[in-house]
Amino acid sequence: MTTANVEVESLKGEVDRLRLEVQTLQAKQGHEQVTLGHYLLTRLTQLGVKHMFGVPGDFNLGFLDLVEDHPDIDWIGNCNELNAAYAADGYARIKPNALGVVTTTFGVGELSATNGIAGAFSEMVPVLHIAGVPSTTQQKKRPLLHHTLGDGRYGAYAEVAKQITVHTAWLDNVETAPRMIDEAIIQCMTKARPVYLTLPTDFVTAEVSSERLNIPLQRVVSVNDPPTENFVVDQIEKLVREAEGDVVIIVDACVFRYDVRDEVKEFLKKTGFPVYAAPMGKTAIDEDYERYGGIYVGSITDPEIKENVEKAKLIISVGGVQSDFNSGMFTYGFPTSRHVELHSTHTHIQYAAYPGVGFKHLLPKLTERLQSYYDLGSKIPVIPYKAKIPAEETDVITxxxxxxxxxxxxxxxxxxxxxxxxxxxxxxxxxxxxxxxxxxxxxxxxxxxxxxxxxxxxxxxxxxxxxxxxxxxxxxxxxxxxxxxxxxxxxxxxxxxxxxxxxxxxxxxxxxxxxxxxxxxxxxxxxxxxxxxxxxxxxxxxxxxxxxxxxxxxxxxxxxxxxxxxxxxxxxxxxxxxxxxxxxxxxxxxxxxxxxxxxxxxx
Amino acid sequence: MTTANVEVESLKGEVDRLRLEVQTLQAKQGHEQVTLGHYLLTRLTQLGVKHMFGVPGDFNLGFLDLVEDHPDIDWIGNCNELNAAYAADGYARIKPNALGVVTTTFGVGELSATNGIAGAFSEMVPVLHIAGVPSTTQQKKRPLLHHTLGDGRYGAYAEVAKQITVHTAWLDNVETAPRMIDEAIIQCMTKARPVYLTLPTDFVTAEVSSERLNIPLQRVVSVNDPPTENFVVDQIEKLVREAEGDVVIIVDACVFRYDVRDEVKEFLKKTGFPVYAAPMGKTAIDEDYERYGGIYVGSITDPEIKENVEKAKLIISVGGVQSDFNSGMFTYGFPTSRHVELHSTHTHIQYAAYPGVGFKHLLPKLTERLQSYYDLGSKIPVIPYKAKIPAEETDVITxxxxxxxxxxxxxxxxxxxxxxxxxxxxxxxxxxxxxxxxxxxxxxxxxxxxxxxxxxxxxxxxxxxxxxxxxxxxxxxxxxxxxxxxxxxxxxxxxxxxxxxxxxxxxxxxxxxxxxxxxxxxxxxxxxxxxxxxxxxxxxxxxxxxxxxxxxxxxxxxxxxxxxxxxxxxxxxxxxxxxxxxxxxxxxxxxxxxxxxxxxxxx
CATH class of the missing domain: 3.40.50.970 (Thiamin diphosphate (ThDP)-binding fold, Pyr/PP domains)
Incomplete structure (x- = not known):
């Protein structure tokens, strides 16, 4: 996307959010009512969700009626809840700007999904976890229901969820429920992390206004503060100039997760800089791209690739996750003084951090500014990335x-x-x-x-x-x-x-x-x-x-x-x-x- | 057991606990050293643990070396951690006064066990969850290791564990680790609930004194406060007298869980009272026992059994768990004024609660006091509990x-x-x-x-x-x-x-x-x-x-x-x-x- 396009998208998002805010404050009367279950499903279909994962349980059966009857959503019954969470994770990784959705039942179901949800947190995947929970009446009286811990702590599972999600929405008021659902979905998409949402059995068919549904939800990517962003662009250009255009790019996981593949491709095309991928960034750039040189993973990188990356005067990594296995056990072979890191919510230039400067808006500006380096950038040699099938004496499948x-x-x-x-x-x-x-x-x-x-x-x-x-x-x-x-x-x-x-x-x-x-x-x-x-x-x-x-x-x-x-x-x-x-x-x-x-x- | 025996056992337990306390305070020098991993395994074998469940992972492999090499413990490699937790739960239910032990790895492994551990909490089963965690050095530096959430919160999984266990022991000091292990095991056994114990990779082979191991651990059942206990016995006898010995007993889950099957059998034998079982108490009393009348489950009980239970002038339930499915959806058919409840840590007599009066010590005293009612109690009719195979016209397996x-x-x-x-x-x-x-x-x-x-x-x-x-x-x-x-x-x-x-x-x-x-x-x-x-x-x-x-x-x-x-x-x-x-x-x-x-x- 161009700079202008990206800004327009952001502004549209801001307008929509403000409209929803106005909706909330106006609390209008007299328009069409829908059930809260339908409200939630409509929000999901607006985002392109066509499949929901999970396992039936007696605290979600009423909601599953709505899912099964919905014309645009298929219920995928998994064999267990951990697998369901994994499936929702896989789904979210492939569908652009959608969510993975997993529905479980109170206690036994939701807790079985814990590791799957935590994995989505760690790997930055937007998974919405809907837990069917007891009715609001039961939540007040707290009887010794099956699937409870026996000590009346009906809120314990939400406390578990808080550790492994970016947002938990505990619905306990029909009036505020649509707003809480919207907020949960926006947080999930924007932060690309799991969110936990409880759906009490009596809320599934409770009626709410459908008015808010006229404004679809979307990922919110705030515009960077202009003076800070300009300063950052200046700083990066200064380093590129000092490096005489001898720059390589490393793409990594967050290029997928925060949806900047197009922006990165444009940046690469206009600057001509060579590009490598960290393991978690593999296929963010098509691997037949002529300026693509293969996988960089610190000291265990193929020696030729390693040399070409590490000898560059400046390395710009985009969406990097320098975890142990993704970085060759923390062995990146160049100093911080030669490193610029572009992230979804912040930027690092050498030793300086610029919080709040995210790559979605920064990348188009860098593309504009650095395209003048194309002649230098496009001449840096890249060894074509080819498979090497060894000549082996064995017939064993090594x-x-x-x-x-x-x-x-x-x-x-x-x-x-x-x-x-x-x-x-x-x-x-x-x-x-x-x-x-x-x-x-x-x-x-x-x-x-x-x-x-x-x-x-x-x-x-x-x-x-x-x-x-x-x-x-x-x-x-x-x-x-x-x-x-x-x-x-x-x-x-x-x-x-x-x-x-x-x-x-x-x-x-x-x-x-x-x-x-x-x-x-x-x-x-x-x-x-x-x-x-x-x-x-x-x-x-x-x-x-x-x-x-x-x-x-x-x-x-x-x-x-x-x-x-x-x-x-x-x-x-x-x-x-x-x-x-x-x-x-x-x-x-x-x-x-x-x-x-x-x-x-x-x- | 007789009253005297039970008291002697309790006093022995108290003496052992005090000896351990003295050990801790003395912090003796110069005796034999063992690795902390061996210390833990010795504690488990002392309790009769012969099998440990779990899945290998790189934060527990060092510990598994010790398990595999241990002459008295077999490592049972499960297919996944939820199943391993279930297996440990099943093991603990059968082995008297032992524990079920499940060993997992940091994050991915331990979180997969969440539902299994929560189930052990809810159902009161002593399961020890040992999580192999990063070394204490890594815990201080908190690098971006695999299996972490990516934000440095190495303690998040222990926070999850706190919601579903009665005790969490986070080992971070070799000196205090043996005492913390002991405390964890005692809590697990005494409360018959799961406990969470972390074992950092560098602590497995760290050396500690073996001195404490001379004093085996055991379940601690405190003696009831004598005046309160006497009062409770008097009150119950008064109700039995007023009921002219027309008493029935209902046994339930906690008769198994808090190890009073022998005390209950003695009580029944000496008083002659008829006995029924709640669903979760089934087989706590042998079902061919001549005074046993079958399953009581509120309003959905077989009508003849229901009448015999509910018409009694006094109902004494032992170890009751009046959860929905275990009580016929909360439909016990007699008033609180005719109900005495004996629990592991408290007693209810009609509307009065007596905290701290537990059944392990109370039951032998009740047996002594109420045996004089044998002539009345043993004459109350009980319909033999027999299977009824219906004569059906179908060949379908209904x-x-x-x-x-x-x-x-x-x-x-x-x-x-x-x-x-x-x-x-x-x-x-x-x-x-x-x-x-x-x-x-x-x-x-x-x-x-x-x-x-x-x-x-x-x-x-x-x-x-x-x-x-x-x-x-x-x-x-x-x-x-x-x-x-x-x-x-x-x-x-x-x-x-x-x-x-x-x-x-x-x-x-x-x-x-x-x-x-x-x-x-x-x-x-x-x-x-x-x-x-x-x-x-x-x-x-x-x-x-x-x-x-x-x-x-x-x-x-x-x-x-x-x-x-x-x-x-x-x-x-x-x-x-x-x-x-x-x-x-x-x-x-x-x-x-x-x-x-x-x-x-x-x-």
């Missing part, structure tokens, strides 16, 4: 072989989901085709997440007409959330699941306990899993590859390539084999621990 | 037929686990053989609990040499936690799982949404489930019965009856059929809602 090889399987528009085990690291060495999306949870790192998330990703991808959904997950992680394959099959979704069978928790074995039994798991019959968990009438396909020749053959096999149903490929790998980036990252941590404690972790 | 019929399958010493769907209600009409235990989660009511719990129950039952473990679970509930069957098979456990296949959430359909799609689920191929999730070499057996004739035949089938491995029986039932007690309970709620709101829930 991690080193598998990832580059699987790269050629991908097509434009595919959505690729990787699990927090070896897959998150393996995929980093694979250049992906243009318009693909990589979805992973590198920061929060909850094993099992990818299976639930894939359900949400697949539904969002279908809504948007994207390509195939391809999941890479280890056998250990799959066991945590395996039942969520069932709704995929039932709903006719067609993900391709690569089940990396290495007999246990390889990420843990790499970290510690290489030969420990606690890292072993049961050896399931993976190729009969889909058939067991599928609806009886729905077709599924399963394959197994035990060596390179079989994998090569599968990747040519029409039965596999034309598969039009949920598909699983069991890939047999060695129980101690780990991708390079995982092994290198762990080695850094072990060296650091040895330096700090003098103890050697040789297990 | 709920009305199934439960009484399955009753004759049980044997003494069996442990029966029922899930929070129809099974919890169906089992109430089935008299169980002596020395059986019924395990259920009627108050918290989290669907899926029974599958995880069965793993823990089966291990505890094996430790104690109990009989078969038999689980009844619906298809809807099973889908939440299905993977936990895998460790059962892997560990060579032999539960018999009756999978009640009625195509969805029948308990929800009974409450609301009879024909709603949101109460439907995928139709799995249940009879191939065990084979899919089992270790490749381990045998399992699966059966399917679709009508009464097939069930009758199965119950005579040697292949089934002699099954010596994990066994599943799929029982086909109608999608709208619910046990009488469930249907009646729900009907009460609907009538109450109609009376309060004027609205009819006819769905």
């Amino acid at each position: 991690q080193r072989y598998f990832w580059p090889r699987i790269g050629s399987f991908f097509k434009p528009n595919d959505v690729i989901v990787t699990e927090t085990g070896t897959a998150n690291f393996g995929i980093l060495d694979v250049p992906l085709p243009p318009k693909t999306l990589l979805v992973s949870q590198i920061f929060w790192g909850s094993i099992g997440w990818s299976v639930g998330a894939t359900l949400g990703v697949a539904l969002a991808a279908r809504d948007l007409g994207l390509g195939r959904v391809v999941l890479f997950v280890g056998d250990g992680s799959m066991q945590l959330t395996v039942q969520e394959i069932s709704p995929m099959i039932r709903l006719g979704l067609k993900p391709i699941i690569f089940l990396l069978n290495n007999n246990g928790y390889v990420i843990e074995r790499t970290i510690h306990g290489k030969h420990r039994k606690y890292n072993d798991i049961a050896d399931w019959k993976w190729t009969q899993l889909l058939d067991t968990l599928g609806d009886r009438e729905t077709e599924t396909k399963s394959f197994k590859v035990t060596n390179q020749a079989e994998l090569e053959s599968l990747l040519q096999d029409a039965a596999f390539l034309d598969s039009d149903c949920t598909t699983l490929v069991e890939v047999i790998m060695d129980r101690l084999d780990a991708p390079r980036l995982l092994a290198d990252g762990v080695a850094i941590n072990k060296r650091a621990a040895r330096a700090a404690t003098g103890k050697v972790d040789d297990d | 709920q009305r037929y199934f439960w009484p019929r399955i009753g004759s399958f049980f044997k003494p010493n069996d442990v029966i686990v029922t899930e929070t769907g129809t099974a919890n209600f169906g089992i109430l009409d089935v008299p169980l053989p002596p020395k059986t235990l019924l395990v259920s989660q009627i108050f918290w009511g989290s669907i899926g609990w029974s599958v995880g719990a069965t793993l823990g129950v089966a291990l505890a039952a094996r430790d104690l040499g109990l009989g078969r473990v038999v689980l009844f679970v619906g298809d809807g509930s099973m889908q939440l936690t299905v993977q936990e069957i895998s460790p059962m098979i892997r560990l060579g456990l032999k539960p018999i799982i009756f999978l009640l296949n009625n195509n969805g959430y029948v308990i929800e359909r009974t409450i609301h949404g009879k024909h709603r799609k949101y109460n439907d689920i995928a139709d799995w191929k249940w009879t191939q489930l065990l084979d899919t999730l089992g270790d490749r070499e381990t045998e399992t057996k699966s059966f399917k019965v679709t009508n009464q004739a097939e069930l009758e035949s199965l119950l005579q089938d040697a292949a089934f009856l002699d099954s010596d491995c994990t066994t599943l029986v799929e029982v086909i039932m109608d999608r709208l059929d619910a046990p009488r007690l469930l249907a009646d309970g729900v009907a009460i709620n609907k009538r109450a809602a109609r009376a309060a709101t004027g609205k009819v829930d006819d769905d």
Whole structure:
């Protein structure tokens, strides 16, 4: 977007918010009434929400009637609430400017979702958690209902939610409920973090004015304070000038999360600067872009890429999340004096912080100011980012072989989901085709997440007409959330699941306990899993590859390539084999621990 | 136990506690050192803990080394943390005076267990939750580690734990850590509620004195204040006298939870009073006991039983939990003026409360005082509690037929686990053989609990040499936690799982949404489930019965009856059929809602 466009959007948002404020104050009478349940669903559909996730329970059944009867929303019944939260998270990551919505029941349901909601907080994903709770009468009398703690603390679960959300809305007054719902949704979208909303059973059909619904909600991105913003642009230009245009850009997670992919692309196109991605920023920029050089992850970066990034006189990172695994264990190889960081709500220039200067409005201004550096910027060499398939003497499917090889399987528009085990690291060495999306949870790192998330990703991808959904997950992680394959099959979704069978928790074995039994798991019959968990009438396909020749053959096999149903490929790998980036990252941590404690972790 | 024995036990406990206090104050030097990890494990083994549950994660791997190497503790690797918490809960319910222990990793792991821990709180089960957390150095510097929320709040998960535990111990000082561990364990056992304990990675191998370990820990049951206790005994005797010995006893959940089964049995034997059980108290008294009359559950009680309970001039309930489903939706049919309630920490006599007068010490004194009423008490008629198999014209396996019929399958010493769907209600009409235990989660009511719990129950039952473990679970509930069957098979456990296949959430359909799609689920191929999730070499057996004739035949089938491995029986039932007690309970709620709101829930 151009500067003017972005400002216009912001101003429109401000106008809408003020109109809603006026609505609240006027408390008009005499217009159309709708039930509060419908009010909430209308707000969600206005934002493009077409699927809601969750599990029925007796405190949400009345609301689910409305959901089931709604013409524009499909209820997705998950197998459990943690998986439902993961699915809502996956859905939100794919749908631009929408929300993921998970509905649970009081106590037992909502608490089961805790880890999924916390993950959405950590990874900055807008998930709205609607908890069906007892009626307002019951909340006052606090009887010994099932799903309570037995001591009358009906508010305890909301206290849990406060720790892992940016906003909690406890509805207890029908008059103020529409305003509280609006505020909850705006907070969720704007901050890109989860929000908790309670819906008492008696409020579902309570009537409220529909007037506010005429003004749709949207993410609110405040305009930066003009003098501060100008100062920041000046400062950055000064550094670019001093660097004689020798600048590289690193894109990271928040480019996705706070919706600045267009602004970043425009900035790159106009300035010509080379661009790299942190692991969590992979596919924020199409990986076939001519000025794109691959993945930067601190000291464990591929040596050629590392040199090209770190020798730049100025590094501008956009939307950075310098968490351990996303930064090569905190080993960025350039000083703060050569670093500018653009974030959603603030900017860092060398050692100075500029709170309140967010990148959504700043980026178009930087583009305008720095486009004069195009001639310099576009001449900085970038080594094309290509997969390197090793010549190996073995026929075993090694991690080193598998990832580059699987790269050629991908097509434009595919959505690729990787699990927090070896897959998150393996995929980093694979250049992906243009318009693909990589979805992973590198920061929060909850094993099992990818299976639930894939359900949400697949539904969002279908809504948007994207390509195939391809999941890479280890056998250990799959066991945590395996039942969520069932709704995929039932709903006719067609993900391709690569089940990396290495007999246990390889990420843990790499970290510690290489030969420990606690890292072993049961050896399931993976190729009969889909058939067991599928609806009886729905077709599924399963394959197994035990060596390179079989994998090569599968990747040519029409039965596999034309598969039009949920598909699983069991890939047999060695129980101690780990991708390079995982092994290198762990080695850094072990060296650091040895330096700090003098103890050697040789297990 | 006699009065004298109970007092002696209490005094011994008091002496031990004082010795530990002296230990703390003396802070002796020069004796044997052990690692803090060993200290904790020694404390657990002293209490009879032989199995610990959980999932490995990089913040607990060091501790798991010690667990795996410990000669007296087996590490049970669960498929996920919610299931692990359920397993620890099931284990604690069976092992007398021990704990259930679940070990998770920082953030992702511990938060996944939230609902399981909250359930243990609600249902009063002593579960110790050990969370492996970052090193104390990392806790001070608070880097952007994986599994954190991204804003440096390393303490957020402990805040979550505070809402659902009776005690949280955040270890941050090696010196005080042994005392804090002891306090955590004592609180867990004494209050029979979950406790949260953090174990920083650097503390696992930190050395501490082993001196305190010479004094084992135990549940602390304070002696009642003698004058108050005497007054209470006098008051109760006065009411018994006025009632001319026309007294009935109702046993309930806390008879199990606070370990007074022996005291209650002695009381019943010496007084001859008839005894009934609330649903959560079922099997606290052997159901073949000649003075036992069956289940009392308010207005939905079998009419003959109801009359016999409610016409008594005095009702003494022991360890009562008058929650909705456990009390027939709050419909106890006698006035407070005829009711005495004995609880673990207090006593109610008519309208008067006596805080601090707990039943452990009170019961032996009541036995002494009231044994003179034996001649009156033992003459009050009790109708023998027998199963009534209906003569039905159908061959369908109805709920009305199934439960009484399955009753004759049980044997003494069996442990029966029922899930929070129809099974919890169906089992109430089935008299169980002596020395059986019924395990259920009627108050918290989290669907899926029974599958995880069965793993823990089966291990505890094996430790104690109990009989078969038999689980009844619906298809809807099973889908939440299905993977936990895998460790059962892997560990060579032999539960018999009756999978009640009625195509969805029948308990929800009974409450609301009879024909709603949101109460439907995928139709799995249940009879191939065990084979899919089992270790490749381990045998399992699966059966399917679709009508009464097939069930009758199965119950005579040697292949089934002699099954010596994990066994599943799929029982086909109608999608709208619910046990009488469930249907009646729900009907009460609907009538109450109609009376309060004027609205009819006819769905």
